Amino acid sequence: MACFVDTDRRSLPRSLFHIRILLRQSKYLSSSNIKSYFRNMTDLIKEILSLVVPSQLQLSPDGKQVVYTGRTKWDHKPKNDEHKRAIWIAETDNEKSALKLTDGTFNDRDSQWSPDGKTVAFLSDRGIRGKSCALYLLSASGNGEPKALTPTESEQKISKYCFSPDGSHIFFIATPENSTERRQRDEDGADIMVWGEDWNFAHLYLVGVESGIVDTLFDQDLNVVDFALNDDGTQLALVTGKTPDIESEFLHGQVVRTCRITAQGLTLTDHILRLPRSLSDLVWSGSNLYFITYNIPENSSTGQGLYATDLANSMDENIKYSRIFPDEEEESCPKSLQKAGTNVVVHVEHDMEDQLRLLDGSILLRQKKRIIDFAATSAKDKDGEVMVVAASGDINTPTEVFAVDTATASVSSQLSSHSAAFNHSFASKVHFLSCPTLDGKETISAIYFTPVGAAPNQALPTYVSIHGGPYYRQTNAFDSLDPFVFFTPLLLSAGIGVLLPDYRGSSGRGQRYASYSMYPGYGKYDQPDIIAVTQHAIEKGLADPNHLAVGGCSQGGYLSYLTAVRNGTHGFGWKYKCAVPCAGITEWVGMSLASDIGHLQAEGAGALWRMDKGDLSIRSGSALWEFKEAAAEKGRIPPLLMLHGQEDARVPVSQAWGFRRALEDAGLPFQLVTYPREGHFIQETRHLEDFIERVVEFVKGHLL
Incomplete structure (x- = not known):
């Protein structure tokens, strides 16, 4: 479903529209780089989506080999097809030695070593594609066929x-x-559901x-x-x-x-x-x-x-x-734990830095790049020394598996080569920024990516990408749970700078910083932080105040809606030219009632059933409750591209429908795109390709 009101751009033939964009781009890019942007964006999207992302790393007991799952980016798959993942194996002392242990025709995943290091267990749907789940054993040498340990056609769900x-x-x-009784009831149409039974x-x-x-x-x-x-x-x-x-x-x-x-x-x-x-x-x-x-x-x-x-x-x-x-004032947070012999290794977010630490505080790895996954072990023949491998990448380098030199707390040799044929560079410089909040209470961290070929000292058209969560944070990475990371390479390729703020409520900064998302913090602290970081990027000469866009998914979608209705009210003299909310919240009362995690939503936004009849505080921070005043001011609400999965249980699509009704009633430009069968995350390949291309085209059309 798509609705669009914007005669200026949509009336142009697609080829002329692209030419106009390229002519505008020449202001921001050196002439030697313009030719590269004629490349077919669809091909680049397909190339990015075809990359293998390593996850679920496991080290052998002696630390000499690592197995892991190779999955598609964001686990996308074609409609009517099933997930296909492979188990990979690499030698930790042999650079780029990763090979497939299974062929990738089934959903093979979550591999683990036997204590003697001779076999590898894994989960798979080899019995009934897309439905069954069984445990299998395979020789670590790759010889022979996998042996099923549990019934192969069972549709049980093994979680650990x-x-x-x-x-x-x-x-x-x-x-x-x-x-059998439950299945028969389902077939007979007697599948009545009684809560609690x-x-x-x-x-x-x-x-x-x-x-x-x-x-x-x-x-x-x-x-x-x-x-x-x-x-x-x-x-x-x-x-x-x-x-x-x-x-x-x-x-x-x-x-x-x-x-x-x-x-x-x-x-x-x-x-x-x-x-x-x-x-x-x-x-x-x-x-x-x-x-x-x-x-x-x-x-x-x-x-x-x-x-x-x-x-x-x-x-x-x-x-x-x-x-x-952490202690009460430490600006760090734990993300995950792993046992390694008698040691415990902790994955820590410390502001924009990712770390792997021991419980005594010793740092095994530190980098201003996201650690997608890691594995640790303590080999008996090495006097209990902790050995570590990690999956990581950056904005120019897709995620790969690396051995870690714990003596220098840095990655050493690259063990995989999934991106060997991927030869693209998107960001010429990564700027780690920090600035005070508008109320002066905290310091906000952010990243600004400058595109390759950007003219020196030229303020750039800038897309402000707001992460979801809110308990999440962005740092330098090629892969992320946040879907808007997909657009970053493509926007950079178009000559658009990308700004990623870690607003109050984000992870990586300890209890105090996270607690700003406690009720009634939504809209009070987080949205002004987006403005503060954008203004800081303008003052640093990075962002062009006349060419700004904002977008995000989930909580980032919520903040995009809210920023749209508050557009230009900050007093700095600039506005966002467009907004791109995906799976975003527009009204918090409905979230506590209809979301699959309504109790969690109520914790952050207020529980309607615990409020007095005359208490209207739950309206605070909802874009729809601020819409009437915003729509009355000509030019405040920018054109919106709203995207939503039709089967989203986390943020029901009715949140987007409500805002669409408001925009139509006010006669304001928008495009609403909903994706059938999709939940909170877009996973069908064709949908994901459309999702990425549509956002990039929309942002380019308004900024270039």
Whole structure:
């Protein structure tokens, strides 16, 4: 579905439209570079989307090899096709040695080494493409066919697994496939849903590596979400939620129980750890449990912290836990944990820098580039030395796998070569910026990418790309969870500078900075920060104040809508020429009612059901509640390109429909594009190609 009102641009033939753009570009690009921008943008998009992105890295026990999953960028796939991923393997002392261990015709993923380093386990849909999920074993040499350990045609969903320390068994969490009775009801049209009934709980299982016999270890009416084995595999920490519903953590929290592993199964101990919200990255090392949860455990708007509890000193039934990183004022946050022998490695965001640290603070890797994934181990024949590999890239270099020199805390040899045929450079310079907030309370960090061939000392047309979250942050990277990173290389190729601000509420800056997103912070702190960073880029001579655009996805889409209705009201004398909100929020009351995580949305924007009848504070920060005043001022609201997945459960498409109605009623220019079958993220290849090209064309049309 597309609606468009903009006769000036759409009346031009497509070829003439491109010529006009190129003529305007000549102001910002040296003449020697203009020819390169006649390249077919569709071809460049396809080339970028064809790149393999390494993820789910796992080091062999001796650290000599690494296996990982090769996936498509943003996991895109053609309509009516299934995901196709391959398991890759590389030698850590042999540059560009990565080879396929599986051929990539199935959805092979999440590989793990056996403790003896001879075989690799992985998940795959080899039984029924796109539906089944089973555990397989394959020789690390690649010889022979994969051996199935669990039923190959089962439609169970395996969410986590790991080997026992002796390699004889594999523990795994699985949600059972629908029963025959449930399937019959679905076929007969008797698939009535009653809230709170017919929960399909995830259980904990054990499969013998040699026998293939599957035993059920925990099948109570609780949802198993995580587990961790102790060092010798005699005990297990089990994490459960009350229900499988996505909002269970907000209503009921999660519980960690310690269990003894015996020949008869699991025996629950008296130790129970209760959390008011969810945890992640559970690790059992020595007598300590480590995990990540919120800095204020009952408030998800406060950022994440690393917590620990010493089971040896926990005498009470209810285990006590405490935060060990970061302290209240430290501007860092943990992203993930991995066990490496007796050590625990923490992936840390420290402002614009990504780090891998040990618990004692030792830094194994530090760089102002995003670490997409990492793996760590501690080889016995190297006196417990921690060995690390990482997947990383930058704006000019697609993500590859690297060995890490922990002595210098930097990457050393490149182990993969997925981008060998990709010879493009987009950014001539990366500027790391910082500036005060408009209220003077904080300092904001940002990145500005200058395109290759940009004339020296020339302020550039600039696209301000706002990340989602809000608990997320951008740094130098080629791959990111934020979809708007797709547009960066293409906009740079067109001679447009790209500015990425990390506004208040972002990650990487500790509890205080993250907590600005607590109710009623939306629209009060974050949106003015976008203005502050844009003004700073103008004052630095990077951004042309007469040629500015703004856009973002999810929370970035929300801030794009809000910036559109507040356009030019900041008093600095400039306006954005266009706005590109994707999957954005336009009105917060509807989010707490209709989003699949309405309780989380209510935590940041206010819960309607907890408010007095006359309390209108929930309207604060909603673009639609500011629309009437904005529309009354001629020229304030710029042309908008709104994009949304029709099946988006996180931010329902009705959020875009509401804003479309307002724009139509006011007679303002816009284009609304919705993508059938798509959720919060666009994943069908043709849709993604359209998504990227449409945004780039729209921004170029308004800035060049």
